Amino acid sequence: MTTLRPPVLFPLFAKVTTLPGIGPRLVKLVERVAGENVVNLLWHIPAGVLDRRFSPKVGDAPPGKIATLVVEVLAHAPPPPRSKVPYRVTCGDDTGKITLVFFRGDGDYLERMLPVGESRVISGKVELFDGRRQMTHPDHMVPLAQIDDVKRVEPVYPLTEGLSPKVLDKAIRAALAKVPELAEWLDPAYLARQKWPSWREALRAVHAPGDEDALLAMHPARARLAFDELLSNQLALGLVRLKARVRRGRSLVGNGILRGKVKAALPYALTGAQSRALEEIFADMASETRMLRLLQGDVGSGKTIVALMAMLAAVEAGSQAALMAPTEILAQQHFETLHPLCTAIGVRVEVLTGRVKGAARNAILEDIAAGAVNILIGTHALFQKEVDFHDLAFAVIDEQHRFGVHQRLELADKGDGTDVLVMTATPIPRTLTLTAYGDMDVSRLDEKPPGRMPVDTRLINLERLDEIVSGIQRAVAKGGKAYWVCPLVEESEVIDLAAAEERYTHLKAVMGAKVALIHGKMKPAEKDAAMESFTSQGGAQVLVATTVIEVGVDVPDATIMVIEHAERFGLAQLHQLRGRIGRGGKSGTCLLLYAAPLTQTAKARLEILRDTEDGFVIAEEDLRLRGGGEVLGTRQSGLPEFKLANLMAHGDLLAAARDDAKLIIARDANLETPRGQALRTLLYLFEQDDAVRTLRSG
Ligand code: ADP
Ligand code: MG
DSSP states (O other): OOOOOOGGGGGGGSBGGGSTTOOHHHHHHHHHHTOSBHHHHHTOOOSEEEEOOOOOOGGGOOTTSEEEEEEEEEEEEOOOTTOOOOEEEEEEETTEEEEEEETTOOHHHHHHHSOTTOEEEEEEEOEEETTEEEEESOSEEEOGGGHHHHSSEEEEOOOOTTOOHHHHHHHHHHHHHTOOOOOOOSOHHHHHHHTOOOHHHHHHHHTSOSSGGGGSTTSHHHHHHHHHHHHHHHHHHHHHHHHHHHSOOOOOOOOSHHHHHHHHHSSSOOOHHHHHHHHHHHHHHHSSSOOEEEEEEOTTSOHHHHHHHHHHHHHHTTOEEEEEOSSHHHHHHHHHHHHHHHHHTTOOEEEEOTTOOHHHHHHHHHHHHHTOOSEEEESGGGGSTTOOOSOEEEEEEETGGGSOHHHHHHHHTTSSSOEEEEEEOSOOOHHHHHHHHSSOEEEEEOSOOTTOOOEEEEEEEGGGHHHHHHHHHHHHHTTOEEEEEOOOOGGGHHHHHHHHHHHHHHHHHHHGGGEEEEOTTSOHHHHHHHHHHHHSTTSOSEEEEOGGGTTTOOOTTEEEEEETTGGGSOHHHHHHHHTTSSOTTOOEEEEEEEOSOOOHHHHHHHHHHHHOOOHHHHHHHHHHHHOSTTTTTHHHHTOOOOSSOOTTTOHHHHHHHHHHHHHHHHHHTTOOSHHHHHHHHHHHHTTOHHHHHTSOOO
C-alpha cells in the first residue's frame, strides 16, 4: 500500500546510507542498533554521558578519571617486530608525563595522528601503571583547534560489536541536521503547563545531554518525546477503533438451543469466570454496535469453550462464525477439539489451512460460500480473497498477539458488521493493555477450571543434563509424557535447529522410538505425524520441540516440561509453555535448564517463575525487572515496542496521552483542524500510516 507521508518528512525516511560516513559495511551495524531510516537514528537516544570537561594539567590528572589533556607529543616507542608489547607514545606538559598505550597499534597511523613535537588534545581514562600515568587507547586525539569538539559532555549510545562510537555519533549529528521544523501537534495549554520544549528542540536536547540529570525519564526533553510517541500510539488505536465502530454492527440473538446441548454434553460445568465472560460477549452480540472485545485468560483458563459458545450463538442466529489461530498446529488442534462437540449437535465445522489443497479445498470453499459450513477454523489463510463467506457474523481471533491491528480488521471486513472477539493468553499488565488495544472492552477469565494441579518448577544448571535425561527416562518407563523444548530465535535459526535436532538424536539414542521431534521447518504432514504420535496412547512419550508447540496445544497426560536455555525465553513464553502441563488432574514438573552464569536479572526472572504460577504476577514482575520495552519478550508478543517511552517511568504520560487522544477524536475525528493536520504528521512520524489511512482524505 502506498503511503501519503508528507514531503516534509521525506529526509527522515531516507535510508541511513544517505548520511555521510555510512557505507555498505557500516549500514548493517547501524541498522542493527537503530534501524534502516534516518528517523531511527533520532530515536536512538543516549544511555549515558561521559563528562570530558575536566581538563587538568598532566601532573594533576587523577588516575581512574576521564580527563581531557592538552599535551606535547614527545616520543614514539614502537614495539620490536612480532612482539606482543604495545606501541607507546610519550606525551607531557610542564607538570608531568603520560604514556599513551596502543595494543596492536598501527605505527603509520599513530605517527600521522601524533606527530612528535606537536600539541594534541587527548581524552580518555587516566591510569596508573608502575607508578606512572598512562592512557590506553585514548577515545580522542585531535589538534588543538578541535578542543571544543572533545571537551564537552559526550552522549554515550548503545552500540553493537564493530560499530565505533565516533561513527555512530557522527551519523546521529547528521541525522539531527535533517530534522525539519514541524507544526506543533500538542495542545498549547498542555505544552505550556508541562514547560516542554518544541519537538525539534527536544530532539536536539536529548542528543546533547548537559549532565546525568538529562538522562532522567522525566527530564523535559525526554518526557516530551515520550509523550509524542505515546500520543501517536493512543491516537492510532483510537482511530482504528473508531473506524471499526462506525460501521454498524448487527444484533445477533440466538435461541440458545445449540448452546444448551453443548452445555449438557460437556463433562464439566463452566466456571464462574467463563459464564461471566459469555454474558458480556452475548450482550455485545445482541447490541447494534459492533463488538470488539478482548478475552484475556491465562493459559489453561478455558478460552476455547468460551469461543465455541459464542460462535454457536452466531450459528443459532443463522449466521457463520470463524476462529483464527496463529499456527496450523493450533488451528488443527482447535478443529479436533470442536469437531466432535459440533458434529453431535448437527453443526458443521471445517478447518482451512494452507495444507488443505485441490478438490478438498474447493469443496470446502463452495460450502463456505453457500453457508453450509457453520464454523470455519483456520490460520491467516482465512484472509485470502478466495474465502468468501455466505454471512460471517462473528470472528474469534485466538492468541492474537501475533496478528497486527490491521489484520484483525481485515478478517472482520469479510463479513458485514462482523463482531470480533480477540483471545489472548498473554497476561498483559493494565498499562500494556492500553498501549496494545487502547480502550478495548476486556473480559477476563480470572479463575481456573477445577482440577488444575500445581506444577513443581525447578531451576537447574544445564551441566546436570545427564541426571535430567535419566530422570526423564525413569518417568517414561512409568508411562509418563514429557515436552522437551529447545529455544529457536530467528537470528540464529540454523544453529538453533541443529541444536534441537542434536538433542532429539541424543534422547532417541537413550530412549529409542519413544521420542519425536517437531519444528517449524518440517512439512505439515511430518508435524502432524509427530503431534499425533505424542497425543496418542502407545506413541512417542517425549516430544522435542522448538517453540512451535507454542501456546494452546493440549495433551492432558503430559506431565513434564523441560525447557533448555530457559534464560533465552521471555517470561510470558515460559509461563505459557509451563501451562501445557499440570492438566488432566495430574500434577506436573517443569525443569528450567539454564546455562551458567546467569546475570542477576536473569536469575531473578527465572526465580519469579519458580515461585508463582499466577500469570499476572509474573507479567507485573517482569515489567518491573525489565522496564517496558522488553517486557514479556515484546518481540515475540507483538506488543508495541516503544523507542522513547518507558512504561515504568512514563505511566502517567500514557494516561494523559489516552485522555488527549480521546478528546482529539471527540472534537476532530478526521484530523482536519490545524492541530489535526499537525497530528497527522505526528502519526506518520511514528509510522502509524495505517491509522492515517482510516481518515477521509483531507
Ligand atoms: P486456554 O485458555 O489455554 O485456551 P483451553 O481452552 O485449552 O485453555 O482449556 C484447557 C483445558 O481445560 C481443556 O482441556 C478444557 O477441556 C478444560 N476446561 C475448560 N473449561 C473447563 C471447566 N469449566 N472445567 C473443567 N475443565 C475445563
Ligand atoms: Mg487456547
